[in-house]
Amino acid sequence: MSAAHGGYYLPDPTKWPIITSMGLFLLALGFTLQIHHLAPGPWLMAAGAIIIVLMLYAWFSQVATESEAGRYDAQVDTSFRMGMGWFIFSEVMFFAAFFGALFYTRVLSVPWLAGEEMLWPGFEAAWPTAGPQGAAYIGPDAHEVAPGQFSSIGAFGVPLLNTILLLASSVTVTIAHWALKKNQRAKLSFWLFVSVVLGFAFLYFQAGEYMEAYNHLGLTLGSGVYGATFFMLTGFHGLHVTIGAITLTVILVRCLRGHFKPDEHFGFEGAAWYWHFVDTVWVGLFIFVYIL
Amino acid sequence: MTSTVADHHHDEVPKGISRWLFTTNHKDIGTLYLWFAFIMFLVGGAMSLIIRTELFQPGLQVVDPHFFNQMTTVHALVMVFGAVMPGFVGFANWMIPMMIGAPDMALPRLNNWSFWLLPPAALLLIISLFVPGGGPAAGWTLYPPLSSQGGMGVDFTIFTVHLLGMSSILGSINIIATILNMRAPGMTLMKMPLFVWTWLITAFLLLAAIPVFAGAVTMLLTDRHFGTAFFDPAGGGDPVLFQHIFWFFGHPEVYILILPAFGIISQVIPTFSRKPLFGYTSMVFASVAIAFLSFIVWAHHMYTVGMPLSGELFFMYATMLIAIPTGVKIFNWLATMWRGSMTFETPMLYAIACVALFTVGGLTGLTMSITPADFQYHDTYYIVAHFHYTIFAGSVLGMLAGVYYWLPKWTGHMYDETLGKWHFWLTVIGFNITFFPQHFLGLAGMPRRIPDYALQFADFNQVSTIGAFIMGFAQLILLVVVVKAIRGGKEASSEVWENPEGLEWTVPSPPPYHTFATPPQVR
Ligand code: HEM
Ligand SMILES: [Cu+2]
Numbered sequence: 001m002s003a004a005h006g007g008y009y010l011p012d013p014t015k016w017p018i019i020t021s022m023g024l025f026l027l028a029l030g031f032t033l034q035i036h037h038l039a040p041g042p043w044l045m046a047a048g049a050i051i052i053v054l055m056l057y058a059w060f061s062q063v064a065t066e067s068e069a070g071r072y073d074a075q076v077d078t079s080f081r082m083g084m085g086w087f088i089f090s091e092v093m094f095f096a097a098f099f100g101a102l103f104y105t106r107v108l109s110v111p112w113l114a115g116e117e118m119l120w121p122g123f124e125a126a127w128p129t130a131g132p133q134g135a136a137y138i139g140p141d142a143h144e145v146a147p148g149q150f151s152s153i154g155a156f157g158v159p160l161l162n163t164i165l166l167l168a169s170s171v172t173v174t175i176a177h178w179a180l181k182k183n184q185r186a187k188l189s190f191w192l193f194v195s196v197v198l199g200f201a202f203l204y205f206q207a208g209e210y211m212e213a214y215n216h217l218g219l220t221l222g223s224g225v226y227g228a229t230f231f232m233l234t235g236f237h238g239l240h241v242t243i244g245a246i247t248l249t250v251i252l253v254r255c256l257r258g259h260f261k262p263d264e265h266f267g268f269e270g271a272a273w274y275w276h277f278v279d280t281v282w283v284g285l286f287i288f289v290y291i292l
Numbered sequence: 293m294t295s296t297v298a299d300h301h302h303d304e305v306p307k308g309i310s311r312w313l314f315t316t317n318h319k320d321i322g323t324l325y326l327w328f329a330f331i332m333f334l335v336g337g338a339m340s341l342i343i344r345t346e347l348f349q350p351g352l353q354v355v356d357p358h359f360f361n362q363m364t365t366v367h368a369l370v371m372v373f374g375a376v377m378p379g380f381v382g383f384a385n386w387m388i389p390m391m392i393g394a395p396d397m398a399l400p401r402l403n404n405w406s407f408w409l410l411p412p413a414a415l416l417l418i419i420s421l422f423v424p425g426g427g428p429a430a431g432w433t434l435y436p437p438l439s440s441q442g443g444m445g446v447d448f449t450i451f452t453v454h455l456l457g458m459s460s461i462l463g464s465i466n467i468i469a470t471i472l473n474m475r476a477p478g479m480t481l482m483k484m485p486l487f488v489w490t491w492l493i494t495a496f497l498l499l500a501a502i503p504v505f506a507g508a509v510t511m512l513l514t515d516r517h518f519g520t521a522f523f524d525p526a527g528g529g530d531p532v533l534f535q536h537i538f539w540f541f542g543h544p545e546v547y548i549l550i551l552p553a554f555g556i557i558s559q560v561i562p563t564f565s566r567k568p569l570f571g572y573t574s575m576v577f578a579s580v581a582i583a584f585l586s587f588i589v590w591a592h593h594m595y596t597v598g599m600p601l602s603g604e605l606f607f608m609y610a611t612m613l614i615a616i617p618t619g620v621k622i623f624n625w626l627a628t629m630w631r632g633s634m635t636f637e638t639p640m641l642y643a644i645a646c647v648a649l650f651t652v653g654g655l656t657g658l659t660m661s662i663t664p665a666d667f668q669y670h671d672t673y674y675i676v677a678h679f680h681y682t683i684f685a686g687s688v689l690g691m692l693a694g695v696y697y698w699l700p701k702w703t704g705h706m707y708d709e710t711l712g713k714w715h716f717w718l719t720v721i722g723f724n725i726t727f728f729p730q731h732f733l734g735l736a737g738m739p740r741r742i743p744d745y746a747l748q749f750a751d752f753n754q755v756s757t758i759g760a761f762i763m764g765f766a767q768l769i770l771l772v773v774v775v776k777a778i779r780g781g782k783e784a785s786s787e788v789w790e791n792p793e794g795l796e797w798t799v800p801s802p803p804p805y806h807t808f809a810t811p812p813q814v815r
Contacts, residue, residue: 010316010395010396010400010806011316011400011401012316013306013310013311013314013315013316014314014316014401014404015313015314016401016405017401017402017404017405017408018313018314018404018405018408020405021405021408021409021411021412021455022412024409024412024455024458025412025415025416025455028412028416028448028451028454028455029416029419031451032444032447032448032451035447035517036444036447059401075473075474078469078473079398079399079469079470079473079474080399082398082465082468082469082472082473083398083399083402083465083466083469086464086465086468086469086499087461087465089499089500090461090465090499090500090502090503091503093499093500093501093502093503093504094503094504094506094507095507096503096504096507097503097504097506097507097508097511097537098507098511100504100536100537100540101507101511101522101533101537104530104533104536105522105528105529105530105533108530109528109529109530109532109533110528112530113525113528113530119525120525129528130521130527130528131521131524131525131526131527131528131529132525132526132528133526133527134521134526134527134528220519221514221518221519221520222518222519222520222521222527224521224527224528224529225520225521225522225527225528225529226528227520227521228511228514228515228520228521228522228527228529229522231520232510232511232514232520
């Protein structure tokens with residue numbers, strides 16, 4: 001398999017990356033055809049997605065196996081840590097683009113739009129808004145929404161509940177981490193399991209909220225710039241929660257199989273860092289998208 | 293290219309095509325990156341010759357305007373994202389481990405992936421040119437509302453950007469982990485070669501800027517197909533928002549393109565001046581300062597779009613500040629050459645041309661940073677001249693200096709000096725014939741990205757087109773030089789040049805497949 005070079009670890013040639021890239025290519029190609037309603041689109045997308053999932057599975061299991069076989073020394077461990085840390089940083093910058101769009105729109109461009117008396121007479125700057133030609137906003141959590149109107153989701157119902165769920169899951173992950181460090185395996189698995197459950201519960205409520213928005217509140221991706229920022233921010237966050245929850249599940253399975261040692265468990269920590277990141281982004285969302 | 297050194301039993305080099313597909317070796321991956329970049333350089337170059345052919349005479353002659361717009365757009369995308377950025381990553385792969393005394397990059401599998409994301413991305417971009425509606429035609433800046441229209445080609449471009457972005461992010465992560473974690477004992481940060489420093493800073497720029505670009509094109513995609521209104525005023529959005537997000541990425545991007553070149557010529561100039569680099573510490577700090585400033589100047593691309601006066605003033609002064617660290621660097625290069633016993637082999641010629649001509653680009657940049665003056669320059673050929681003096685004369689000539697400097701190390705053979713000199717003079721003379729007249733065209737008011745022009749611009753345009761063909765065909769010489777050096781020629785010693793600085797010159801040319809099996813001790 002892989003060879004240690006004078007204390008350095010160097011992996012052997014690998015097939016996973018290039019095949020994963022082909023999967024991504026098919027996914028992108030299929031998706032483009034799909035949005036233009038061309039026939040092979042869904043098939044290509046499905047093929048691409050399956051390839052990606054299989055490859056990631058193969059790639060990560062190889063890394064997990066190598067790790068359990070003790071092939072990684074402290075230096076490799078540090079490289080992994082730096083890699084994960086800076087990857088999370090790049091994710092933060094991705095969210096920054098959408099938060100930036102939200103702030104710019106609310107603070108600058110919507111007021112400017114209202115100042116254009118010639119173009120859009122009668123349009124007044126307010127938030128939420130779907131713009132001068134979009135649906136009219138009628139306040140949060142409205143029970144009756146007529147066509148041409150939309151409502152929004154109040155902060156202190158489900159969103160508050162979800163905030164509590166995610167914050168709690170961050171705490172339980174940390175408890176699990178402490179247990180791992182003290183080699184209390186049962187406690188580790190239990191608290192990790194709780195975290196996973198909390199994560200999926202969050203997703204369940206979030207999905208319910210989306211259905212409420214689409215079916216009863218008239219709030220959709222197409223509800224002007226409010227709908228756009230609302231769904232893109234919470235949607236990308238939800239996607240990250242999904243990835244994080246799946247990762248935690250994988251880590252849970254590995255824990256149950258006896259992986260990780262009290263002093264050597266980067267896989268666990270990487271997943272936990274990611275989870276805390278997802279959590280922090282949610283706090284930003286709760287404040288800037290829901291409350292303010 | 294790389295060859296085996298028999299005395300080390302781990303050094304068998306895998307054979308056949310799978311060596312290149314599955315490799316985790318930094319030298320192989322570096323080679324792949326460099327060839328990919330070179331091919332893209334030729335493809336992008338061919339597109340630019342189509343543009344110049346159309347502009348040889350006023351009126352519409354060769355291509356139809358829509359295709360012309362696709363060419364200006366795709367030429368820029370191919371050159372920036374396909375040629376210059378991957379080219380420098382190729383250098384990083386080859387040189388950083390050797391320069392810091394590491395056996396390989398920190399995350400070799402990820403390294404393979406960052407390369408193999410590029411060909412699918414390039415393929416998507418090429419496909420876009422052949423679908424109904426053609427490729428993207430809104431300019432490489434992809435401004436809506438123009439890019440909100442357009443056919444499937446724009447969507448392909450958006451996914452191209454996503455894949456390229458993934459590649460850059462993974463590549464940067466790897467470079468950061470390598471530099472921070474894999475240095476040989478004794479190789480402290482302030483002993484690192486400047487090329488390593490500039491790449492470290494570039495990697496941070498990439499990590500902060502690329503995801504923002506990914507966000508911008510994602511909003512574009514949802515605006516186009518999923519009913520969002522980020523950039524549509526009817527729904528409360530604003531097309532100018534796209535420009536802000538794009539340039540928040542775009543300006544750091546131009547420093548991503550130039551900093552590695554600064555690093556390369558900071559290696560080359562001391563060697564051929566036979567003096568240590570003047571002001572090493574100030575070089576490091578100047579690079580950091582440039583990187584920091586690059587995040588607070590983006591709206592100098594948007595002076596004419598409408599901003600509050602305070603915004604115009606802030607971005608004007610902030611932009612002018614960049615001239616200070618840039619000036620520090622140019623001063624240091626000149627001071628390194630001052631009273632050195634200089635010789636003028638091809639790498640040195642390229643490095644000197646890079647300093648001299650980049651300075652022209654930096655000075656035109658300074659003139660455009662003045663808001664009221666930029667109202668005249670904006671969107672004219674003056675801009676085109678500026679960014680070719682920075683990107684071609686700065687980034688590409690710097691990269692070529694590096695190619696000639698390290699080619700003997702990579703291949704084990706000296707390149708053909710005579711051909712190298714021909715390549716240099718034809719490139720540099722062709723370049724100036726092409727782009728110097730564009731300053732005058734711009735000042736006289738010729739707009740960029742338009743296939744036709746008023747009669748009085750004809751002379752300068754014809755000169756420019758002639759220069760472009762000289763410069764374009766001269767690049768084939770480079771292909772010959774490289775192929776010749778790979779296939780044979782005078783054996784290169786370990787040092788190659790006279791007493792060059794750096795660990796890469798302590799290993800044989802070509803270096804063994806895994807360079808530092810046991811880490812060297814740096815004093
Ligand atoms: C001394 C430093 C520099 C200054 C003060 C400067 C300033 C500017 C300004 C003000 C513009 C906008 C002009 C307009 O559109 O009206 C501009 C455009 C541009 N600059 Fe620079 N620049 C500098 C260095 C660089 C470097 C190092 C690069 C690349 C390696 C670069 C690449 C570009 C490009 C590509 C554009 C045009 C973008 C477009 O509209 O397509 N610049 N520069
Ligand atoms: Cu700029």
